[in-house]
Amino acid sequence: MADVALDPYTSHGQDGLVDRHGTVMNDATIDVLIRQAVVQANAGCDIIAPSDMMDGRVEAIRAALDQAGHQSVQIMAYGAKYASAYYGPFRDAVGSGGLLKGDKKTYQMDPANSDEALREVALDIAEGADSVIIKPGMPYLDIISRVRQSFNIPIFAYQVSGEYAMLQAAARAGALDLDAAMLEALLAFRRAGADGIISYFAPRAARLLNGSSA
Numbered sequence: 001m002a003d004v005a006l007d008p009y010t011s012h013g014q015d016g017l018v019d020r021h022g023t024v025m026n027d028a029t030i031d032v033l034i035r036q037a038v039v040q041a042n043a044g045c046d047i048i049a050p051s052d053m054m055d056g057r058v059e060a061i062r063a064a065l066d067q068a069g070h071q072s073v074q075i076m077a078y079g080a081k082y083a084s085a086y087y088g089p090f091r092d093a094v095g096s097g098g099l100l101k102g103d104k105k106t107y108q109m110d111p112a113n114s115d116e117a118l119r120e121v122a123l124d125i126a127e128g129a130d131s132v133i134i135k136p137g138m139p140y141l142d143i144i145s146r147v148r149q150s151f152n153i154p155i156f157a158y159q160v161s162g163e164y165a166m167l168q169a170a171a172r173a174g175a176l177d178l179d180a181a182m183l184e185a186l187l188a189f190r191r192a193g194a195d196g197i198i199s200y201f202a203p204r205a206a207r208l209l210n211g212s213s214a
């Protein structure tokens with residue numbers, strides 16, 4: 001499974017190509033994203049997860065994958081991805097954090113808006129998404145629940161880097177029991193209606209749930 005977006009590779013940290021005013025260009029970006037997706041599928045990726053949030057990219061990636069003979073490669077679309085402060089550690093890890101000028105609010109969603117999540121997910125499904133991601137996780141449990149009630153499609157909660165860092169930092173400061181707080185957070189995604197969870201805690205959670213020590 002691989003993430004499709006341009007931000008680890010751009011000099012400005014945006015998820016797409018920009019014009020000379022710095023505005024992200026939706027359709028020109030899609031032309032690059034479909035090539036990125038086909039390269040990933042050629043390399044053996046089974047599931048393509050576009051995190052860029054350009055409009056119309058799921059349909060274009062589906063067509064490009066099919067044309068390249070990758071009919072059985074799935075698309076897990078970031079259906080509802082919010083312009084969030086919780087992506088900080090990820091951006092530092094890919095090196096885009098220090099480069100990013102401005103924000104991603106022209107293509108990522110407004111945290112104040114929940115109806116738009118339903119419209120975005122509906123579009124992704126219509127364009128051929130096999131499953132959808134809601135992101136970030138814990139501050140957006142209501143979105144998982146609303147999408148669950150409206151659509152019959154596999155939903156993945158993405159517990160993002162800032163959520164992981166918060167729990168680790170709190171545990172290190174002696175404020176929380178890491179394993180208990182982690183398992184409670186993962187359970188909450190399930191309760192809200194997620195079929196699967198993407199989490200940096202996955203290896204630790206798996207060890208705990210299998211009865212071995214973390």
Ligand SMILES: NCc1[nH]cc(CCC(=O)O)c1CC(=O)O
Nearest residue numbers: 005007015051086087090160161
């Ligand atoms: N488009 C890139 C991308 N893919 C996943 C994340 C965030 C993941 C995380 O914080 O764990 C981001 C960062 C962003 O949109 O700025």
